[in-house]
Amino acid sequence: MSNTAFVSIGDLRRGRQALSPVAQILETAASGGCSTSGGEGKASCGSSGGPDDMPAEIWEKVKNHPCYSEEAHHHYARMHVAVAPACNIQCNYCNRKYDCSNESRPGVVSQKLTPDQAVKKVVAVASEIPQMTVLGIAGPGDALANPKKTFDTFRMLQEQAPDIKLCLSTNGLALPQMVDEICKYNIDHVTITINMVDPEVGAKIYPWIFWEHRRVTGIEAATILHKQQMLGLEMLTARGVLTKINSVLIPGINDEHLYEVNREVKKRGAFLHNIMPLISEAEHGTVFGLTGQRGPSAQELKAVQDACMGGANLMRHCRQCRADAVGLLGEDRSDEFTLDKIDAMEVVYDLDKRRAYQEKVEVERAAQHEAKLAALDAVQDDDGVDADMKVLVAVATEGHGKVNQHFGHATEFQIFEVSKAEALFVGHRRVDLYCQGGYGEDEQLPSIVGAINDCHAVLVSKIGACPRDELKAAGIEPVDAYAHEFIEKAALSWFADYRERIARGEISHEPRGDARIRQGAFTAAA
Numbered sequence: 265m266s267n268t269a270f271v272s273i274g275d276l277r278r279g280r281q282a283l284s285p286v287a288q289i290l291e292t293a294a295s296g297g298c299s300t301s302g303g304e305g306k307a308s309c310g311s312s313g314g315p316d317d318m319p320a321e322i323w324e325k326v327k328n329h330p331c332y333s334e335e336a337h338h339h340y341a342r343m344h345v346a347v348a349p350a351c352n353i354q355c356n357y358c359n360r361k362y363d364c365s366n367e368s369r370p371g372v373v374s375q376k377l378t379p380d381q382a383v384k385k386v387v388a389v390a391s392e393i394p395q396m397t398v399l400g401i402a403g404p405g406d407a408l409a410n411p412k413k414t415f416d417t418f419r420m421l422q423e424q425a426p427d428i429k430l431c432l433s434t435n436g437l438a439l440p441q442m443v444d445e446i447c448k449y450n451i452d453h454v455t456i457t458i459n460m461v462d463p464e465v466g467a468k469i470y471p472w473i474f475w476e477h478r479r480v481t482g483i484e485a486a487t488i489l490h491k492q493q494m495l496g497l498e499m500l501t502a503r504g505v506l507t508k509i510n511s512v513l514i515p516g517i518n519d520e521h522l523y524e525v526n527r528e529v530k531k532r533g534a535f536l537h538n539i540m541p542l543i544s545e546a547e548h549g550t551v552f553g554l555t556g557q558r559g560p561s562a563q564e565l566k567a568v569q570d571a572c573m574g575g576a577n578l579m580r581h582c583r584q585c586r587a588d589a590v591g592l593l594g595e596d597r598s599d600e601f602t603l604d605k606i607d608a609m610e611v612v613y614d615l616d617k618r619r620a621y622q623e624k625v626e627v628e629r630a631a632q633h634e635a636k637l638a639a640l641d642a643v644q645d646d647d648g649v650d651a652d653m654k655v656l657v658a659v660a661t662e663g664h665g666k667v668n669q670h671f672g673h674a675t676e677f678q679i680f681e682v683s684k685a686e687a688l689f690v691g692h693r694r695v696d697l698y699c700q701g702g703y704g705e706d707e708q709l710p711s712i713v714g715a716i717n718d719c720h721a722v723l724v725s726k727i728g729a730c731p732r733d734e735l736k737a738a739g740i741e742p743v744d745a746y747a748h749e750f751i752e753k754a755a756l757s758w759f760a761d762y763r764e765r766i767a768r769g770e771i772s773h774e775p776r777g778d779a780r781i782r783q784g785a786f787t788a789a790a
């Protein structure tokens with residue numbers, strides 16, 4: 265193996281005067297990312313951090329990146345281009361598909377693109393969606409196992425659309441050798457999928473890697489991969505590149521081990537740790553799907569994420585995107601930008617127009633922040649109810665950080681954990697669409713209600729009589745009183761009202777049961 269000398273974090277820290285971005289990343293990682301609104305173990309750390317929680321230079325990098333900032337994901341979009349089909353390892357949760365339009369999971373695309381086609385597509389999307397701020401290369405294979413296609417795309421895009429942030433995702437095997445190239449193209453955000461720091465665990469996840477012109481298997485393969493991942497992470501930190509670690513939570517294989525992964529990547533300066541559920545279905549044809557390896561429930565996922573708090577900052581709003589996704593996280597507009605449709609479009613890349621739109625977004629975002637602070641003040645009043653009470657609230661939203669979607673139009677609910685201290689985004693739940701163009705599909709209701717069964721309320725802009733009754737019967741309060749208000753303000757206002765009703769003796773607080781979450785299948789690293 266070449267280039268395996270480890271850079272110690274002590275060495276990195278000693279270089280802080282010369283490399284101030286490095287010191288900033290290390291300090292942000294070490295502090296839990298929070299100086300004013302959070303701190304070690306506080307729930308508001310991680311991708312929920314804001315400008316007060318990190319150095320200005322880092323905030324500049326994350327403020328409009330929808331994956332690196334939870335708040336930004338309500339407002340800004342990303343897109344992926346499928347220029348990287350090959351991979352240099354095999355994961356037991358992966359089965360790539362290159363012409364599939366009906367599976368929504370990483371590793372799946374409708375069409376592979378050349379770098380020229382990819383850049384044309386990005387410029388077309390950027391001209392139509394001014395809030396699209398990030399281009400990611402996330403497969404369908406591994407971005408760095410296809411270095412020419414990946415870096416050609418970044419180089420050409422940087423020339424044509426310099427305001428778009430560049431992001432890539434890798435399994436890390438080829439990472440150390442690519443760090444210079446990554447820095448050359450100002451790629452400020454790199455995701456490494458790290459599922460283990462113990463090769464014994466790794467051997468259960470990776471059947472083989474392709475390394476130095478041969479296929480390597482078992483513990484030897486996992487050991488090489490682990491060393492490359494750690495070295496690559498340390499090298500990126502040393503160069504001031506923000507890193508996010510994706511880990512696939514595989515019950516019985518690495519669920520208890522991810523705490524250790526979290527601590528190890530924190531030591532090496534990882535900015536975020538995104539623990540995602542394995543979604544394992546036989547029809548996707550993955551090894552885990554075919555052998556019956558199950559994915560975790562929403563509660564199991566949250567328990568592992570909660571256990572990791574106080575370590576590397578957590579990201580909880582990942583949507584496990586396709587490798588050709590376009591739009592806000594959770595939506596996919598790639599059908600609007602197929603190559604034939606782009607050929608027919610009049611593409612005008614207007615930087616001023618994009619900037620003007622993004623300035624408007626920032627005004628809206630500031631208003632959202634103010635509304636949250638005002639609502640937090642309101643919920644602080646001592647009402648005599650358990651001060652430590654926390655409840656989950658489901659929210660239907662189409663974006664802009666508002667409660668602005670009908671119950672029947674939701675294909676996912678965002679889940680917020682609400683307390684007197686905050687309204688914290690803790691995940692999302694995918695559901696089947698209830699409204700089928702003019703009528704409600706009542707057969708879907710039990711599964712929708714089951715998916716949010718651990719929530720005390722669901723906030724929507726509108727809801728029909730039938731689902732309203734079904735939710736009430738299940739003990740979930742349907743709430744449309746905060747339609748078109750900002751989500752956190754709405755959730756905190758509902759919570760204040762809920763507590764007042766308890767204080768007045770009108771209702772009693774009951775704990776909620778487990779949600780029944782449908783699982784899908786997870787593959788590639790994004």
Ligand code: CLF
Pocket residue numbers: 330331342343344398399400401402431432433453455508538581582583584585593789790
């Ligand atoms: Fe894409 Fe990944 Fe960049 Fe985001 S996705 S390459 S960091 S721009 Fe984001 Fe999608 Fe989750 Fe990835 S929601 S799968 S974390």
Ligand code: SF4
Pocket residue numbers: 351352353354355357358359360371403404405406434435787788789
């Ligand atoms: Fe390669 Fe990613 Fe698939 Fe793993 S999940 S085999 S790294 S493309």
